[in-house]
Amino acid sequence: MTQIHVVTSANRHLYEDTLDSYHRIRHDVFVTERGWRAVARADGRDIDSYDRGDTVYLIAIDGDRVVGGQRLTPTTASHMLGDIFPDLAAVKGVPTGPSVWEASRYFVVRERRSGRTDCMMLAAVQEFGLDEGITHYSAVIETWWLPRLQEAGFVVRPLGLPTLIENQWALAAEVEVRESSRDRARALGGITGSVLVRRGPQIPLIPQVEHAT
Amino acid sequence: MIESAGFDHAQEAFDFVELLDKLSSPDEIMNQMEKSLGRFGFENFILTGLPNPHQKAEQMVLARKWPQGWFEIYIKENYVAVDPVVRLCRNSVNPFDWGEAPFNRDTEPRALEVMNRASDFRMANGFCIPIHGLTGYEACVSLGGVNLDLSPRTKPALHLMGMYAFEHIRQLMTQKNESRFDRLTAREREVLTWTAVGKTSAEVAEIMNLSKRTVDEYSVRAARKLRAQNKTHAVVKALQQRLISP
Numbered sequence: 001m002t003q004i005h006v007v008t009s010a011n012r013h014l015y016e017d018t019l020d021s022y023h024r025i026r027h028d029v030f031v032t033e034r035g036w037r038a039v040a041r042a043d044g045r046d047i048d049s050y051d052r053g054d055t056v057y058l059i060a061i062d063g064d065r066v067v068g069g070q071r072l073t074p075t076t077a078s079h080m081l082g083d084i085f086p087d088l089a090a091v092k093g094v095p096t097g098p099s100v101w102e103a104s105r106y107f108v109v110r111e112r113r114s115g116r117t118d119c120m121m122l123a124a125v126q127e128f129g130l131d132e133g134i135t136h137y138s139a140v141i142e143t144w145w146l147p148r149l150q151e152a153g154f155v156v157r158p159l160g161l162p163t164l165i166e167n168q169w170a171l172a173a174e175v176e177v178r179e180s181s182r183d184r185a186r187a188l189g190g191i192t193g194s195v196l197v198r199r200g201p202q203i204p205l206i207p208q209v210e211h212a213t
Numbered sequence: 214m215i216e217s218a219g220f221d222h223a224q225e226a227f228d229f230v231e232l233l234d235k236l237s238s239p240d241e242i243m244n245q246m247e248k249s250l251g252r253f254g255f256e257n258f259i260l261t262g263l264p265n266p267h268q269k270a271e272q273m274v275l276a277r278k279w280p281q282g283w284f285e286i287y288i289k290e291n292y293v294a295v296d297p298v299v300r301l302c303r304n305s306v307n308p309f310d311w312g313e314a315p316f317n318r319d320t321e322p323r324a325l326e327v328m329n330r331a332s333d334f335r336m337a338n339g340f341c342i343p344i345h346g347l348t349g350y351e352a353c354v355s356l357g358g359v360n361l362d363l364s365p366r367t368k369p370a371l372h373l374m375g376m377y378a379f380e381h382i383r384q385l386m387t388q389k390n391e392s393r394f395d396r397l398t399a400r401e402r403e404v405l406t407w408t409a410v411g412k413t414s415a416e417v418a419e420i421m422n423l424s425k426r427t428v429d430e431y432s433v434r435a436a437r438k439l440r441a442q443n444k445t446h447a448v449v450k451a452l453q454q455r456l457i458s459p
Contacts, residue, residue, distance in 0.1 A: 144306035144343070148346060158373060
């Protein structure tokens with residue numbers, strides 16, 4: 001059964017093998033399959049300057065296989081939209097703040113692209129945001145994904161016009177964290193209850209937020 | 214419309230997207246599309262799901278401002294099966310000009326026919342925005358006209374406007390359908406209320422001055438709306454959801 005594991009600096013020692021396989025699969029998806037030559041690496045692992053200590057990974061694992069992932073970075077530190085793609089947010093500007101996190105490198109492995117794993121990943125990112133007090137995600141999304149996110153109940157605000165990147169239309173957007181979005185993504189995927197797995201030590205993502213646990 | 218120096222297509226698109234939140238019916242959205250897309254020269258547009266082989270094209274349409282004569286010919290001739298725009302729409306995630314949809318003039322005479330006949334209805338050119346849902350739903354927003362401001366500069370704005378218009382209309386129509394199918398009428402609630410206190414349908418018929426058959430019909434319809442297995446289950450669900458009082 002597929003579940004979405006939360007991997008942070010506090011529990012990554014429990015996920016060393018998983019993370020290695022995650023970076024290899026990321027390289028397969030983004031470099032080999034989609035042709036992003038700029039992030040190609042000789043060791044066959046997609047790792048860049050945004051894979052840091054404060055980066056959080058939501059990794060879809062089935063048994064011991066990585067079948068999907070997404071990466072979250074705080075917008076209070078260096079992040080891609082601010083550093084590389086500010087032009088994409090030319091109309092509305094780049095949103096930043098402690099409760100705004102950037103989502104990037106979203107993928108589901110080829111053989112799992114029938115929809116359900118995507119719904120789990122989308123439900124997971126909403127659930128995680130609600131747990132941690134994140135109010136918005138910023139992201140560069142492929143434009144053809146916009147109606148898919150909306151179908152999953154995501155409230156998406158564009159920050160600029162679609163732009164051609166690596167032969168693919170993409171746009172910068174801000175996604176609200178909402179219970180209704182989490183519930184709609186779950187319903188679309190036929191998922192009941194939480195999809196997140198938290199193993200080992202947990203740290204609050206945003207220190208100012210009070211946690212129930 | 215000829216592009217004037219002051220026309221800011223990005224601002225036009227963002228104004229449109231933000232305005233959509235304030236509109237509460239598909240008609241209002243269609244009127245706004247007419248205004249906003251009109252500034253790019255578009256006269257006609259359709260928002261529609263793409264039918265699978267078992268579905269009828271006309272039943273997939275969410276909203277349209279489309280030449281009526283052309284729509285009728287299109288349905289009657291079943292052009293959806295041969296339309297190169299529909300074919301490319303299914304196979305592309307990127308928006309495209311109608312003219313970019315490939316077909317073979319020699320071996321696909323029906324494809325040529327549909328493209329030629331569209332021009333007769335002031336639809337010489339157009340822009341198609343494919344929609345691919347998460348679980349297999351396929352749809353498109355297609356915009357047509359004659360004197361279009363359709364350039365690499367304006368296409369990203371139209372792309373965004375088309376996708377947001379589609380989402381808002383889809384949402385409004387889903388809500389409408391759900392409430393139409395799910396809300397119990399006063400009569401249906403009354404039947405369930407009497408059933409909940411142990412009356413048979415013959416007794417309810419007498420109380421409400423209806424035929425027993427009509428009472429049974431109300432029960433069946435209420436059960437279907439509540440997605441209940443039978444009359445008793447419908448009563449339980451109606452009580453749980455506080456649609457009737459115990």
